[in-house]
Amino acid sequence: MIDFQPTEEQQLIIEVVRQFAGNELRPIARDCSELREIPAKVLAQAHELGLVATSIEESHGGGGERCAVTGCLIAEELAHADLALALAILSPALIALPVCDLGSEEQKSAHLPAFTRSQFVPGSLAVVEPDIRFDPLAPRTRARAQDGGFVLDGTKCFVPWLEGGTQVIVIAATERGPRPFLISRDCPGLSVVPERNMGIDALPTVELTLEGVFAPADALLGPDDDRAVRSLIDRGRVGLAATAIGVARAAYEVALEYAKEREAFGAPIATKQAIAFKLADMAIEIDGARLLVWEAAWKLDQGDTVTREATLAHCQARRVALEVADGAVQVLGGHGYIREYLPELHLRNARGFAAFEALALV
Amino acid sequence: MAISFDLTENTLYSRAYYHDVALKQMRPISRKYDDEEHAFPQEWVDFFWKHGRKGPQGGPTDGPSDGFVRVCVQAEELCWGDAGLYLRMPTPALGGSAVSAAGSKEQRKRFLSRFNEPEGTPCWGAMAITEPGAGSDAAAIETTARLDGDEWVLNGTKIFCTAGEGASEAEGGFVVVWATLDRSAGRAGIKSFVVPAGTPGMKLVGLERKLGIRVSDTATLVFEDCRVPRENLLGREEVKQRKSGADSSAGKPGFKGAMATFDASRPIVAAMAVGVGRASLDFVKEELSRQGFAIRYDAPRYDQGAIERDVIEMEAQLQAARLLTWRAASMMTRGIPNSLEASMAKAKAGLVVTEITQKAVEILGPPGYSRKLMVEKWMRDAKINDIYEGTQQINQLIVARRILGYSSGQLR
Numbered sequence: 051m052i053d054f055q056p057t058e059e060q061q062l063i064i065e066v067v068r069q070f071a072g073n074e075l076r077p078i079a080r081d082c083s084e085l086r087e088i089p090a091k092v093l094a095q096a097h098e099l100g101l102v103a104t105s106i107e108e109s110h111g112g113g114g115e116r117c118a119v120t121g122c123l124i125a126e127e128l129a130h131a132d133l134a135l136a137l138a139i140l141s142p143a144l145i146a147l148p149v150c151d152l153g154s155e156e157q158k159s160a161h162l163p164a165f166t167r168s169q170f171v172p173g174s175l176a177v178v179e180p181d182i183r184f185d186p187l188a189p190r191t192r193a194r195a196q197d198g199g200f201v202l203d204g205t206k207c208f209v210p211w212l213e214g215g216t217q218v219i220v221i222a223a224t225e226r227g228p229r230p231f232l233i234s235r236d237c238p239g240l241s242v243v244p245e246r247n248m249g250i251d252a253l254p255t256v257e258l259t260l261e262g263v264f265a266p267a268d269a270l271l272g273p274d275d276d277r278a279v280r281s282l283i284d285r286g287r288v289g290l291a292a293t294a295i296g297v298a299r300a301a302y303e304v305a306l307e308y309a310k311e312r313e314a315f316g317a318p319i320a321t322k323q324a325i326a327f328k329l330a331d332m333a334i335e336i337d338g339a340r341l342l343v344w345e346a347a348w349k350l351d352q353g354d355t356v357t358r359e360a361t362l363a364h365c366q367a368r369r370v371a372l373e374v375a376d377g378a379v380q381v382l383g384g385h386g387y388i389r390e391y392l393p394e395l396h397l398r399n400a401r402g403f404a405a406f407e408a409l410a411l412v
Numbered sequence: 413m414a415i416s417f418d419l420t421e422n423t424l425y426s427r428a429y430y431h432d433v434a435l436k437q438m439r440p441i442s443r444k445y446d447d448e449e450h451a452f453p454q455e456w457v458d459f460f461w462k463h464g465r466k467g468p469q470g471g472p473t474d475g476p477s478d479g480f481v482r483v484c485v486q487a488e489e490l491c492w493g494d495a496g497l498y499l500r501m502p503t504p505a506l507g508g509s510a511v512s513a514a515g516s517k518e519q520r521k522r523f524l525s526r527f528n529e530p531e532g533t534p535c536w537g538a539m540a541i542t543e544p545g546a547g548s549d550a551a552a553i554e555t556t557a558r559l560d561g562d563e564w565v566l567n568g569t570k571i572f573c574t575a576g577e578g579a580s581e582a583e584g585g586f587v588v589v590w591a592t593l594d595r596s597a598g599r600a601g602i603k604s605f606v607v608p609a610g611t612p613g614m615k616l617v618g619l620e621r622k623l624g625i626r627v628s629d630t631a632t633l634v635f636e637d638c639r640v641p642r643e644n645l646l647g648r649e650e651v652k653q654r655k656s657g658a659d660s661s662a663g664k665p666g667f668k669g670a671m672a673t674f675d676a677s678r679p680i681v682a683a684m685a686v687g688v689g690r691a692s693l694d695f696v697k698e699e700l701s702r703q704g705f706a707i708r709y710d711a712p713r714y715d716q717g718a719i720e721r722d723v724i725e726m727e728a729q730l731q732a733a734r735l736l737t738w739r740a741a742s743m744m745t746r747g748i749p750n751s752l753e754a755s756m757a758k759a760k761a762g763l764v765v766t767e768i769t770q771k772a773v774e775i776l777g778p779p780g781y782s783r784k785l786m787v788e789k790w791m792r793d794a795k796i797n798d799i800y801e802g803t804q805q806i807n808q809l810i811v812a813r814r815i816l817g818y819s820s821g822q823l824r
């Protein structure tokens with residue numbers, strides 16, 4: 051039966067996450083962005099909510115409640131407060147969820163417990179490459195079979211790289227197609243250079259270079275065919291799209307409130323159609339894109355292949371995020387251009403969805 | 413409840429039925445009635461009256477229901493067939509929505525039961541609000557109603573009345589006419605009246621020639637001392653005087669009550685729009701695939717062709733419109749106020765199908781412009797969805813007022 055109501059439990063989760071995001075994240079978002087750092091305390095606090103651990107299988111110490119729809123609801127709420135903080139908080143998922151989805155029992159036993167303990171352990175996922183012609187399914191990063199394992203060479207970028215992480219999943223091309231490899235962050239031959247990008251400043255990311263990095267056979271995640279990477283990308287697009295909705299909603303709300311306060315020509319600017327209609331379009335676009343995200347997530351939960359739905363949701367959500375953020379800057383006029391207000395940050399962050407191709411957030 | 417995108421068994425069954433109707437009954441005569449504007453589509457009306465209106469026979473009857481979403485799914489399917497023929501179906505249509513929303517039980521029985529009787533001849537319902545001097549600003553209508561003994565006397569001119577020919581002439585049908593009892597009372601003075609087909613004083617004076625949906629009879633109706641029984645007024649008779657400034661307290665069955673009809677009709681119009689948009693998009697995809705051109709949803713952006721990007725964008729936009737429509741409809745089923753969501757769906761659907769159908773003509777190249785194919789017709793048909801039931805701008809206005817918490821006085 052068609053239904054658009056989150057369950058009572060989901061509503062409760064949304065409420066908790068929204069409160070946390072509003073009280074703890076939103077107020078520090080600007081400072082984190084300017085200082086390009088995230089207080090460890092906030093990550094620890096967020097970790098206590100168990101947002102990632104809940105999704106991990108019970109047999110490996112998690113909550114056993116994996117649900118992509120719920121994941122999208124959470125991702126939207128966190129990103130609504132701040133995208134960089136949201137990605138940092140959810141970063142354990144970048145390893146935990148692919149391992150849940152693709153890992154063998156041995157791999158799960160080896161890697162999942164780290165994410166169910168009381169200490170926050172970030173994860174890393176290396177998908178994107180610094181290349182105009184980047185194709186997530188045909189990476190330039192290579193994995194050659196050698197000595198009962200693989201040797202990896204190549205360069206990745208936009209790799210979340212928070213302090214305290216020990217592992218990274220790297221997508222590399224073998225002779226038989228792209229595969230995910232779970233390797234240690236301190237492997238010989240692996241080096242990183244911190245990045246500076248247009249936005250999402252608070253999230254530490256690196257350009258990751260692999261030179262003859264040896265990965266043992268058991269570093270390979272999932273079945274030995276394309277499916278592993280395909281499902282990782284599809285899921286990753288849905289999760290990222292959910293955060294795009296959060297960014298768009300944040301920008302929209304700032305614009306809406308501002309437009310009711312700010313007066314020009316003797317009346318609030320929101321009483322002018324040019325502004326009011328822009329706000330109406332933002333509201334419509336955000337709701338429409340969110341429903342596409344939910345549909346894709348719901349299909350994931352049904353166990354379906356969602357390549358098409360994920361692409362539709364991802365394309366729509368990233369377009370909407372950019373347009374709404376840009377519209378918000380416009381509604382604030384010159385003030386929108388000033389870093390004291392949030393829309394310029396939303397705009398810089400929203401453009402990031404063109405670069406971050408897919409992140410395993412749900 | 414939980415978020416779900418599963419249509420129920422009975423919705424799927426009924427969708428399959430109406431798809432078959434669209435394919436076998438509508439599509440084959442679609443071009444003919446586009447060419448012969450104002451010709452009466454006898455075979456379609458007969459088919460619908462004999463079979464179509466009964467809906468699918470057999471199939472799953474128990475089990476959960478999608479409620480109003482199912483109505484939207486049916487409208488989409490039939491408008492995938494032909495939006496003009498959909499509007500020409502002998503049903504109470506918008507007139508029926510008005511009677512259901514604002515009428516008493518007795519009135520519903522008196523005016524609507526005729527449409528379900530197995531015997532009798534085809535009849536239509538219609539809604540006449542628009543006038544030469546009042547379209548978007550429905551509160552500016554000038555048609556008057558005056559009580560004379562036990563009868564209302566109507567005077568005025570209504571234009572653009574969909575199904576107005578059938579509803580004013582074929583026995584058993586009716587036109588719901590908006591008129592003012594007291595112009596000085598503004599909105600509060602506006603009431604709606606049921607005028608049965610054939611009532612003396614109601615005259616069909618013309619049919620419009622249009623860009624699209626040409627088989628739909630868009631009528632001009634003139635009312636000259638047209639008398640209807642006192643019990644044909646929908647809602648309350650008394651006129652609440654306007655309170656200074658505020659208009660929020662207008663009585664429910666008055667102007668606001670009449671406007672409530674739109675909460676139900678806008679999702680349906682949005683669904684109709686999605687049906688036309690889907691017709692174009694389906695055709696484009698089939699044609700591309702016949703040419704050996706597959707849409708690669710997993711191709712990287714740099715490698716996607718312009719057409720591939722266009723099609724993916726069209727699909728995403730159409731689906732966003734469809735889901736907004738279903739959301740508004742599903743709220744309706746649950747009795748949750750949905751004016752905001754209904755306007756969101758209508759605004760989005762009207763706009764995206766206009767764009768999608770125009771893009772389809774472009775993608776198909778020279779053949780797209782030819783009347784040998786249907787895409788040029790679908791482009792012409794689609795545009796109406798951006799105009800009636802509140803133009804794009806009027807629906808934006810409604811959404812804007814809601815999200816800003818403004819009254820119609822604060823945001824005009």
Ligand SMILES: Cc1cc2nc3c(=O)[nH]c(=O)nc-3n(C[C@H](O)[C@H](O)[C@H](O)COP(=O)(O)OP(=O)(O)OC[C@H]3O[C@@H](n4cnc5c(N)ncnc54)[C@H](O)[C@@H]3O)c2cc1C
Pocket residue numbers: 323506538539540541542546547548549571572573574575622630796799800801802803804805806809824
């Ligand atoms: C084929 C067809 C079928 C129809 N069927 C019916 C029917 O069955 N019953 C019925 O009653 N009517 C019907 N209509 C009428 C239709 O609902 C009106 O045409 C529509 O509401 C617009 O009114 P208008 O044409 O007078 O345009 P106007 O109101 O003159 O509007 C002209 C332009 O101004 C814009 N505009 C108006 N007010 C504002 C504002 N406040 N802010 C910003 N922009 C504004 C409009 O969006 C539009 O772009 C039909 C029309 C057509 C073409």
